[in-house]
């Protein structure tokens with residue numbers, strides 16, 4: 001259709017969409033669309049993959065569970081179904097996403113990848129070009145592609161020489177695929193820790209690279225979630241004091257992690273999260289496996305060899321596979337054109353945002369607040385409120 005016309009040298013006309021264009025049908029995009037629908041505003045959700053919450057569906061491992069209690073991960077206007085456990089599984093979370101979209105009549109346009117979105121000052125609106133050759137135009141653009149859109153795969157010397165498998169955690173499903181293998185896990189964030197634990201449980205032998213400091217907290221303290229306790233304390237106490245409390249409790253419940261090769265940062269967990277975006281590791285069992293020697297901690301990785309890896313301390317070791325638990329990044333810089341002042345050059349939302357969570361020119365972002373799904377809910381409600389206020393504003397338009 002579009003491409004045939006282009007082949008004839010014809011430019012396909014832009015389609016005006018009355019409501020906001022939302023890029024991404026993950027939890028944040030769905031939340032924004034639902035909040036808009038709730039105040040009677042239509043929206044167009046564009047999604048590159050063929051399903052909602054595609055990262056949850058296709059780029060996570062089988063055993064994944066939320067590690068924050070469900071009340072902190074609910075989307076606005078419709079909570080988790082009755083009977084879900086405190087820490088819902090991946091399958092439960094995905095089914096919640098599907099029923100959430102259905103409940104608000106959100107029907108994303110799947111297989112529609114946004115190649116470029118740019119504000120056109122002449123018409124006072126956003127032009128959004130998609131891979132299928134289409135162009136949509138709207139007064140509002142909502143960026144909901146998230147902080148984890150693409151895997152980060154660093155280059156190591158000798159990487160192409162290594163004869164075994166190299167997989168990023170986004171393609172890791174289950175430790176059974178590595179049964180009996182000696183596996184190097186590069187990175188010790190929540191992914192590195194949980195994948196190492198999963199490998200252990202399936203009879204693989206994980207070696208986890210820890211190049212830096214890492215803050216490990218227990219998932220719960222005396223039956224209460226560490227996250228919930230932190231949020232509650234922050235209402236009454238200064239951040240530094242809450243951080244001190246968390247560090248003391250972690251020490252009490254987990255012991256001295258430095259002795260295990262997990263050196264603790266000087267900065268407290270919440271302050272570090274606010275300063276750098278680095279999330280504390282919530283321990284779901286990996287620490288016990290490190291203590292018992294089933295997960296080995298390795299210092300920095302220097303290079304890969306044909307059969308394994310060399311480390312900064314000079315040791316060399318054979319490995320069957322290498323798993324990159326090296327994190328994720330935003331893809332906003334690849335498609336959002338022009339400096340709109342809302343994002344850093346890495347595509348993360350500036351903190352604090354200029355003028356709060358909303359940008360100029362009808363540009364919004366949802367779920368980039370470093371506060372997980374809790375932040376996304378807040379953003380989505382605010383976006384709907386703001387668009388509603390401006391919905392009837394007259395605007396001079398000169399569509400071509």
Ligand SMILES: NC(=O)C1=CN([C@@H]2O[C@H](COP(=O)(O)OP(=O)(O)OC[C@H]3O[C@@H](n4cnc5c(N)ncnc54)[C@H](OP(=O)(O)O)[C@@H]3O)[C@@H](O)[C@H]2O)C=CC1
Nearest residue numbers: 065066067154187188189190191192211212279325326327
């Ligand atoms: N159950 C759950 O709810 C889970 C939630 N998550 C969440 O998903 C998000 C992503 O987590 P994750 O995938 O762990 O990513 P992170 O960015 O949190 O961690 C990446 C890790 O890789 C290390 N790393 C990066 N580059 C290199 C390198 N060149 N050499 C050695 N190490 C390197 C980092 O070390 P350094 O610190 O030195 O840079 C860090 O330890 C987080 O928000 C996390 O909380 C993840 C898993 C499970």
Ligand SMILES: O=C(O)C(=O)Cc1c[nH]c2ccccc12
Nearest residue numbers: 226227230269270273279280372
């Ligand atoms: O997992 C996430 O996304 C988090 O943000 C976890 C987190 C942020 N700050 C905290 C303080 C105490 C415990 C968990 C967290």
